[in-house]
Amino acid sequence: MSEDDKGVDLVLRGGSIHVLDEHDTRAEAIAVRSGRIVATGSNADMSELIGARTRVIELEGRTVLPGINDSHLHASWLGGMWPATVFGGGPQQPGPLVTNREERRAALLKAGDLLASLGITSYTEPGIGPGEDAGPTGSFGREVLDVYRELAAEGLLRSRVTLLLLFGLIDGPSTVDDIVRGIREADTSSPNDDLLHIPGIKIFGDGIPPMRNAYIHGTYIDGTHGALLIDGDDDGEREANLRLAIRTAHEAGLQVAVHATGDHTIDVVCDAVREAQGDGSSDLRHYLVHADMVSESAAAALAAHDMGATVQAGIASFAGEWADSAFEPSLEPGEPEPWTGRRLLDAGVNITLSSDSPILSPDWRTEVAAADRLLGESDDPRARMHELLRRYTAVPAWQDHAESWKGTLEAGKIADLVVLSSDPDDVGAAGLPDVAIELTFLGGEVVFDASSESVESAVPSA
């Protein structure tokens, strides 16, 4: 080895490195070589790793976190719509958002730039497939999957994407025949495993409580109880079809994410997973999306079956009163339902936080602030910040089956990093939305640098 080959590629030093492992390890500096983390430690520890060709970034007190992983984010839809969002308003475009391959590619590239500017280095694209080939937005059909493969092959994705196949409509009906056939014919290949992974499928179990189309055990204010979105002549047949769809995917070795908001849907899904897994252990990590009306027993069942859930505190904050208006006034007022996130955390479920963007902005800083607000009082804000940040990094890496190589800043893992202007512990959750994203690294390469970025591409602060 010549003198020039000595040393690592990159050292960031003089800051606060949050490893986000379970022990909340902190360090002053971090070293990267060939896209991987070599070590974290004190500034002095890193000095022997610095060689002539090492790029050294002086953090000057700034903070480094693992790259953010948004476990439920419709990037194709977001890229077609941004800067508008569904709840946040903005200029709405009539008609489809994207109509051809070029526009679909541009939407994914735009979303990639936006997400990099937010420090997001991984996300799950939940639901792309044939049922949406003629869909109203143009954002979820098979050509989007082709474009994802193309961008992955070209190395142009700016985030690591976990993509779930969909055999039905986004937020709409599906048939068990389409799902079973889709699973049988599913092509989960990727030209670049580092950037694109297709581990499973998305199923829309039901709607949402405020629209009274979430499938619930009780009744809404109008006497109805919602219904499952899968086909069937009655509730019993629809339940059987949803179980069959879940079991078929499970037996094909596919991970299943089910949009499930009503307590009845959640119970059917938990039960179907329990049945599918049987006595044998399973590491497919099936999970619920939204899980709005999760009961204590369902939360316990999720934990017992090694299932996860991805939840959105921002949507809960936004839609809380709207949802309440769908139900009979409570007979015993004054006892608010705990936020589902609280119940899932208490039960030890592997929950992740996510934006469901473009329903809301993809800004994880506001989502963490919203989650913290909904959790109520805390006597240990630092422990809680650690917990919430892990729900955006380490735990979604688990959901991605990738906890051995991403999600924390431990030595050996991939160097997906974000540099923040200040330490989340210093500003607290409420102050997090004002913390600036300064640099984002994907595999040790800069994918966003605030100092060289035009103002337009930055996300307006909330």
Ligand SMILES: [Zn+2]
């Ligand atoms: Zn969604």
